[in-house]
Amino acid sequence: MDAPSATERRGDDGPAPVIATRGLTKRYRGGQLAVDGLDLTVPAGSVFGFLGPNGSGKTTTIRMLMGLIAPTSGTARVLGRPMPRATRAVLPQVGALIEGPALYGFLSGRDNLLRYDAADPTADPRTRRARVAAALDRVGLTAAAGKKARAYSLGMKQRLGLAAALLQPRRLLVLDEPTNGLDPQGMREIRSLVRELASDGTTVFLSSHLLDEIEQVCTHAAVMTRGRLVTQGSVADLAAGARGRLVVLTPDPGDAARVLKEQGVGDVGADGDRVTGEPPERDLAEVTAALVTAGVRVRGLTVERASLEDAFVALTGEGFDVAG
Amino acid sequence: MSRAEAPPAPAGRRPRALWTFGLLRSELVTTLRRWRTLALLGVLAAVPVLVGIAVKVETRGGSSSGPDGGGGPAFIAQITNNGLFLVFTALAATLPFFLPMAVGVVAGDAIAGEAGGGTLRYLLVAPAGRTRLLLTKYTTVMAFCLLATLVVAVSALAVGALLFPLGDLTTISGTRIGFADGLGRALLIALVVAASLVGVAALGLFVSTLTNSGIAAMATTVGLLITVQILDQIPQLHALRPYLFPHYWLSFADLMRDPVYWDDLVKNLGLQALYAAVFGSAAWARFTAKDISA
Ligand SMILES: Nc1ncnc2c1ncn2[C@@H]1O[C@H](COP(=O)(O)OP(=O)(O)OP(=O)(O)O)[C@@H](O)[C@H]1O
């Protein structure tokens, strides 16, 4: 799985990448190697999905990009400037949601946003109230704005965290699992929000476990396991990289499986009237003919396109256990 | 989620000198809106009330305490003659523990509480800037030192005026000074007491940069306060004692001498400045290099 060079190497005419890391490595004080030699390139204007199983180092990477933790080695550039050195210049143009929202429970939702906005020395206090109101409106929290954040539900907190990232027009949004805890309606709204922001030219960097979600909104994606980048590129390329499955629907699964094996189809398995296998090199028309000649009754024969989930599982392994 | 009209593209906004104080204002307001802060201030305000009522009840019972009052905090014997002395008594009673404990709680929680709640990472990506945030926290804790002291003093003055006569007063040296002069000295004493708390405040802020748990930082700071207070009572440690932050705390009484005896007052203020510089720098060194992983 070598990194696709299409996005890796940009032509001199292309816009500079919004995020570029070289050999980015983080070893925590306990000795845990959380991120290992990461070379990540996020093109400007992309909606970039950052995938990986639990504990693969996504949040650690995001913390390094935001200057919250120092890399053990390697470099990270965000909006063309080195991090963590240029935090003061870079971060006002970046909105971030990192590992869930964090709020002052004794303040109302609105007061939480007012405080976060006051923390930004480039934020104009004269427009503060208006910007806070607009951000609340954007995430659908206007009605609950006066409520103490302590009394917010998980999804409401998540929305408020998003609102904090939207207090200013941003060039980059970094969203670590933004739909965590949201209801289906909320998820759809986040998706349309992301699309809307992207169409305004904001680059969105989004980590998620929900693969169909990434597939729906992202133009690009990268996959991590155990702190290493396994692949990155456009979503279409990634899904195409994973091979599809040949599926035969038949009332004679036993015969069909035998014939398919004879025809050189690998990894054949039957499940009820569904027989599946790796698509063979040869023309599928010949496979069909062979099945019919052998007297197998065929209801349907297709190659199912690989989903991003198949690609993901192929890249990160099937295992459920978290790498230690 | 309705569609908000997109503001014009951000062309590298710049920080403005004045806007930078927005964080300080937010910090002061946020600190004061915490239930915990209000509870601490409430306790501090209650101390003079209790002392005042106790003295009043005691004297009404006829068993008027002797001329030099025996035990109890400084100046307590004079309260029945002049309510203004309740200010000095209340400050003397709260300075050894209540005041520094309140300051230790607020200072200990300053950074660690934000780290524990996760809000620290959002302040830093806002970006508050680590040095700016620490300076803001430092200033807020200092402001709290002053506020806490003033709460004690004002409450004592109100209770003293309510329960006892006010008027000219006698200094420790035996000279008489007018009420206005006495009031001025009370204010001066309050300022000196507030300044005496700067050492604990700096220590607490440093402890606060070491952990991600607000409770742990508060407990450590208050624990250190008690330990140092005990160490300061051990005569065998005489070589060390002049460097312990509470050592010259009660020197504020020297402001009630005529003429004022400055030696210990100056030593106290110098010691507090030293603590502020040493632990302030340590907090800065730690906080600016720290991994924010909570
Ligand atoms: N503060 C820390 N100290 C030590 N090790 C840590 C720390 N934070 C994370 N780790 C370790 O680093 C590795 C990567 O963690 P990270 O939080 O980056 O994963 P993630 O990809 O965000 O996982 P998830 O999908 O569950 O959010 C894990 O093995 C984790 O145990």
Ligand SMILES: [Mg+2]
């Ligand atoms: Mg994570």
